[in-house]
Amino acid sequence: MAKNDPYAALRIKEFNIFLLVRFALVFGWSMQFVVIEWQVYSLTQDPLSLGIIGLCEFVPAFLLAPFAGHIVDKKEKRNLFTLCIALFSIISFGLFWLTTNYIETSWKTNTILYGIYGLVFFGGILRAFFGPTIFSLIALIVPKKIYPNAATWSSSTWKGASVFGALSGGLLIAWIGVNYTLGIIFLLVVIAFTLVFQIKKKPILYQQTNESVKESLKAGLQFVFSDKVILGALTLDMIAVLFGGAVAIFAVFAKDILDAGPKAFGLLNAALSSGSILTMFATTYLPITKNTGKKLLIAVFGFGVCMMIFGASKVLWLSLVALFLSGVFDGVSMVIRQTILQIKTPDAMRGRVGAVNSMFVGSSNELGALESGIAARIFGAPLAVILGGAVTLLTVTTISIKNKSLRDLDLRKDIADYEIGED
Template sequence: MSKTDPYAALRIKEFNIFLLLRFALVFGWSMQFVVIEWQVYALTKDPLSLGIIGLCEFIPAFLFAPFAGHIVDKKEKRNLFALCIALFSLISFGLFWLTSNRIESTWETYTILLGIYALVFFGGVLRSFFGPTIFSLIGLLVPKKIYPNAATWSSSTWKGASVFGALFGGFLIAWIGVHYTLGIIFLLVMLALFLVFFIAKKPIFNKVVGESVKKSLKAGLNFVFKDKVILGALTLDMIAVLFGGAVAIFAVFATDVLNAGPKGFGLLNAALSSGSIITMLATTYIPITKNTGKKLLISVFGFGVFMIIFGASKLLWLSVIALFFSGVFDGISMVVRQTILQLKTPDDMRGRVGAVNSMFVGSSNELGALESGVAARIFGAPLAVVLGGTMTLVIVAIIGVKNKSLRNLDLRKDIEEHEKED
């Protein structure tokens, strides 16, 4: 198998099954998020209720993540993944049931709302397990020498499913309504549950007996914070999303800055997403193992530059181009980061490192949306994005100068070592 084979990971049957079931899950999860937001706002007509949805998911996802990482490292990954999907199906069915005509006609709105929030909270708990479980499972499905290719296809699948899931969610609400859209989501989850059993059980590498949860969690955190490469990669991702992201306030730009209306709003979202997806697929042909650290730093820096251009733009066409290229650089950084984590994480630590990764990514997404909203309220949306992009550039420069291990990272030696092992 050639080192530059862009379809190396796709030649492995179990990995193809994994991609298919992951697409079904993420597609359904993204649709579900859109449908829940629509339904909750329809019930309350209160924007604050939408913020509560994010809070209900963020709190358990963040708090449970360290414990989830400990459990994932101790358990067999295929069955744990199947359990997570099965429990997720209960959430999907619960939402389908809560939006039925019978419930809506007999229950009070407040009670239905509490039920939705409770299911979202339960989903947050599951999210804390999904991240480290998936991260661990990928490392067991393919040989280590093709981790970069597997990371590319996995990230592309996730991004594509999340984008098209959100898009179809909106269309399906208009075509068949909330209730039946949630029914389709439930069927997608059941399809994923069916497919997961075509993946064989995987070995457990962490077989330490009698290790306390506290000691296990401490070992995982120590590994991440002592490894300058992994810590640097996670920090770059968190900072880019926390300060450089502007997705949460695209509606403000489309309405008040660019005067582009709903169609412009759709164009802004599509430009960012299409840039990410196209680049992720392109990286299957372009090796990222050479000068990996520099490529990561440059990609996050480029993301910040184009977000500044977007924030300063008053023209729709320029804003769309800026977002497309910010998506391009974001796609590169995502694939590079996942490759670094897969190659640099020992098999017996994958669950805990994956949990820390989900904490970094999860917190930066929700807190980034909050930061964007607050900054836009104080400074105005354009200046808020420019300042956020500038902060991203400053932090990338600092990490590039201070973190020599990350700056000089080259993964070709790691790949060569794994080739010898395989």
């Protein structure tokens, strides 16, 4: 295999199947997020209700993540992934059912709202398992020496699905309505479920010991918190998502700040991710293994600046440009973080490290939604986003000064070691 082959991971059949499954799931999940946010805000007209959605998903995802990581390390990954998809289909069908004409005309608004919150809570439980399962499964499908390339394609697929899912969600709400859009999401999950069986079962690399569940969880947390590079990378993304993000209150900007409708709402969601697609594809040709730490710091700093511009904008085109550029920086950050985690994590601990990653970054999406909703209610949406961007810039500056290991990180030697070991 040629060095710096931009299509190295795509030459593996199972990895292509994995990407198709992930695209279908993320496309559906992204559409579902947009539809739920729009539906709940339409029912309540209260930005705090959007934050409650985030809280309902954050609580189970965060609390169960350590236990999920322990289970993922001990179980066969393909079957576990299949089970997660099957359960996700139940959530998608439930949301479709709750938005039918029969339910909307015969149930009280609060009852429907609580039903949506309940399904979102169930989704949070699944999120605790999805993250570490996917993280572990990738490492079992591709050789170690092409982890950076696989991480790039996997992240690109995630972002691409997010873009088209968000855009399609906004357009389909306007075109066919909420209920039929949720029906399409259910079909996408069913397609993903049928495709996943084309991936073979994988070996379990967990070393069976006499350690208790508590000791196993402690070992995973200690590994992450003792590695300054991993801890610094996770902290950067956590703060950026928690305070710098504004996805949860895009409905407020679309309706109240920019005076636009559901189509513009979909564009706002898509713009945030669209820039990162081009960036991620570029990283397949221009690897990020040189001066990795500095590139990560610059990317997160740029993201914070762009979000501050978005918060201050009162016109749609400037808001879209700011979100597009924030997506560019976010794409670089995501690829670098995933590459660092894949290379620095021992095989037997991938589930637990993936779970901690979900706690730091994945769950911070939901907690960030709550933070955005509360801040928007107290300060107003524009000022809330500007303050969040400022917190992101402060965090990047602090970590760049205090964390020399991350600042000086260069992954070229790690990649070379893998290539030598596998040749």
